Amino acid sequence: MKLLSFLFTSSIGRKLIMALTGLFLCLFLVVHLIGNLQLFKADGGYAFNHYAWFMTSNPLIKTVSWGLYAMIILHAVKGIYLAMNNRKARQARYEVSAGSANSSWSSRNMAILGSIIFIFIGIHMGDFWREYKFGDEITWRSYTQDYNTQAVTWTEYTPVEGQKIYAKDIEGGHMLVAKDLYSEVYDAFRQPWIVWIYVLSMLALAFHLLHGFQSAFQTLGINHPSYSPIIQFIGRAFAILVPLGFAAIPLYVLFQ
Amino acid sequence: MSQKLDSKIPAGNLSDKWTQYRSSVSLVNPANKRNLEVIVVGTGLAGASAAATLAEMGYKVKAFCFQDSPRRAHSIAAQGGINAAKNYQNDGDSVYRLFYDTIKGGDYRAREANVHRLAEVSTNIIDQCVAQGVPFAREYGGTLSNRSFGGTQVQRTFYAAGQTGQQLLLGAYSALERQVGVGNVKMYTRHEMIEVVTIDGKARGIIARDLVSGKLERHFGHAVLLCTGGYGNVFYLSTNAMGSNVTAAWKAHKAGAYFANPCFTQIHPTCIPVSGHYQSKLTLMSESLRNDGRIWVPKAQGDKRHPNDIPEEERDYYLERRYPAFGNLVPRDVASRAAKERCDAGYGVGSSGMAVYLDFRSNMMNKYGRAEATKAGIENPDEATLVRLGKEVVKEKYGNLFDMYKQITDEDPYEVPMRIYPAVHYTMGGLWVDYELQTTVPGLYALGEANFSDHGANRLGASALMQGLADGYFVIPYTVGSYLSKEIHTKAIDTQHEAFEAAEKRASERIEKLMGIQGKRSVESYHRELGLIMWDKCGMARSEAGLKEAIEQIRALREDFYKNVRIPGKVNEFNPELDKAGRVADFLELGELMCVDALNRNESCGGHFREEFQTEEGEALRDDDKFAYVAAWENNGDSWTLHKEELNYENIKIQQRSYK
């Protein structure tokens, strides 16, 4: 551990933490987005609810989730610490600042953007994750999928006390009894103000990623005349496509 | 010849002197070194290298610089390169040839033994700098690259683009900081030395002023090394840094050190011309440009056509015409005078008529463009192609200089020839030192440009860096031991000693006097006026009448200065105007001595050109019978006494210098 203590004691170490946790979170975004795309399916939430159940019950995923929460906290806490420390490095501010002449807007506002995203994560998890795990307002559905036609049918389901989500194979198909997070999401996204919070937060995420993605590679010491343009291109594409994918869902639901 | 001037040149063959000296000089054992303190004033190439090396050897060193960091010393601005007799180019170079070129380039007014030693250690310097991580220019095979410089016919100049001084200084600076880091050197930045403290005739310390707080400090040292550079700023406009000054050397002079050959000033031929009265300094365009630039003026007087419109046959490449053997690469004094001659005769160009062209077009096209075209397999390239291809090569060699020129003049030198004119650049004169670099005050040494020793009446290009580092890395570490080995019983002297007391009192009284004047004129205006007098009458051409007039003018100006100067602010605070006032006060005294020296030297040699002494062709006319000596001036308060050190040439036959 002594070997790694520099991650917490030196400026470059702290930046490395930001870079590594940041890149991990980027990876998570991809997984999360792929899952969310299930929301576009007109299957009454069969695929999505199945996915939501899998994500919250699989022991491996659960372990990774705790890691993820730790990463988010670490990224946020270290980020705030860095921002505060960096502010201390210049106590007297400039009268005129011409940041736009020498750096991108997003690079100068990472802490603000990050804070917006952090608050958003709180709202988002309160809306769905907390509700899904601990709340009792989510309704249940029972699905059956026909193996031959792949068609899914569902009915509302009234859970009993201590009801567990379950899935089982039945004759000629598959059956799932699960919390209907899908409808919960759709209900939420039919309210314009929630949609705008989501869309604006994704905008913040886009700008955060626009700088953060390629910055992480620079912090990791990767800067090469041939490879860096590729990283920058991927970073830009990532920063646009991933938040766009996320934002498309509430917009789709709202204007459906 | 005065009794006092013992140059201590070792006996023996010229080429054995230094080796024998090193083998027989007294040493100080490591335990004693720790108790011996050395003060180094100035942290340019000479000072930083000396401080670092002495600290490595075990001495306790205190280093002082007036800038905010030792890395800012003006050595940093040297552009072109550093000479060394490595003969890597296999073009016939040798220690002797470098020695010979330097003596000849100096117009036979330098001391043979010193110059030979300089040539000997020149090769060590390159090795040392490379080992420090100085990124010299290299060939594709990984070996070091060389270029030519004025006054030589071999390629022995090592360089790092147009920033050689910077790279060498950063090397010496890093060595110095390394010693600061381990506590062997105590570094005092933003400190100016304003008094030498002598006890029983020996230098024992200095009074320094902390330029931030304004407080005077006393520092003891068993020996004091002055590495404070030259005094070119006496001309106000020069290529020196704004802060470059003579103060430390002048205080040493007043404390008994003789000042040698003060009138030997180098006027560099290729500088950007003056553009307005507000101008604060002149910018050099490296001599290396003369490798590829051809100097010319129109053949017709007052020809105001655009230079690109003047056809080849109407251009006078006057250096190539007058000096076919060396052409554009004649030494600096020769090139400068030739430019002045053309301009004075009415052939000058530019709005002021005080400039000549430095033109790269023909070499860009014919030398580099054609070679590149051949490489690229282009047959019968047209002019535009040649220019385009050649431009790339020129850009790689001199890009930063061309950019700088454009920045200052707003003209693109790739398209239009540069306009250049000579400007004060370096001073060969300085504190008189013996072979050991010791001044006439025991324990007080002068290194680098601050001393007079190696360049005679004219310095060759790329030799200043060589001398600064030679003195600091390879000479003083031996020679100071000769003195310090006798000082091992001297305990550090308490700075409460009456000599320190008295020196501090002198310094503070001087400052109080300056602050008390509260007149009307700014320090700057005096400096500018002094500079004009010096440039007009003690510059590129000097005459008896002019010099006499200048002496009167300087005296009057000095008197006015002490009546009318206005220094704002207080003593005990950061007060750059006060710092400047102290320096200008010293220049006002030095300027007079320079004129006195120039007046005394009834001959023309190197950078010193007396109009009365020239050949029919306008070349400098030396008088070896009467003036083959170093003029060392002793300060008597209001006047000076001349002491002569005869120069004996045992290995080189003195002859008329010819670059034809």
Added chain:
Amino acid sequence: MSENMNINLKVWRQPSDQNTGSFETYKVQASPDMSFLEMMDVLNEQIIEEGGEPVAFDHDCREGICGMCSMVINGRPHGPKQGVTTCQLHMRSFSDGDTVVVEPWRASAFPVIKDLSVDRGAFDRIIAAGGYVSVNTGNAVDANSVLIPKDTADKAFEAATCIGCGACVSACKNASAMLFVGAKVTQLSLLPQGQAERESRVVAMVNQMDAEGFGACTNTGACAAECPKEIPLSVIATLNREYTSAKLKGR
């Protein structure tokens, strides 16, 4: 070319680190061919004539190499032009009637000495911590005994052209010194002569950099964009890499 221009200056005045500062406004007549510092000279002569205290500012070589001049001009270190120091900035970069705001480098690690002068001793201390090759005078082998490919030498030189002015720190919103440190680390890690101390050097320099109170790098790129010698941002990546690998090896 020599027509006059009227410039309104708003200059930061601060008696010392212990006092607070404020802006003073001045009017100056300048010529387009003047350098910015020559315009400041004119201002100071004017102030002295009026019996005031001239503006203290650092400057020395006035040819863009010593690194002493240090002014933030309209929010940009060394002013609006790229790749030049304040002393090489000419008034032709401004227009008649412009208002120009002049401030010192602002960073906690660079305390103000007076007006526009700041103390950059922190840079010296970083170099003293490790920015060198430990080779005592006299220890060197023949210069050509170690061959260095031209490419490597050129890259090392590019990094070595840093003039230590501190524009990088002043431009960085975090007042980070990574470009300065990165330049030296890059130079010496590229060269064979720098290998022996490669790891200890980078660790010592970064430790000192942190101790001086510079901020951490957030890769905004402002430093490289404002660097008068155009030191590239890649030196920071090199620094990160060198530091991390030295640390992982237990340095």
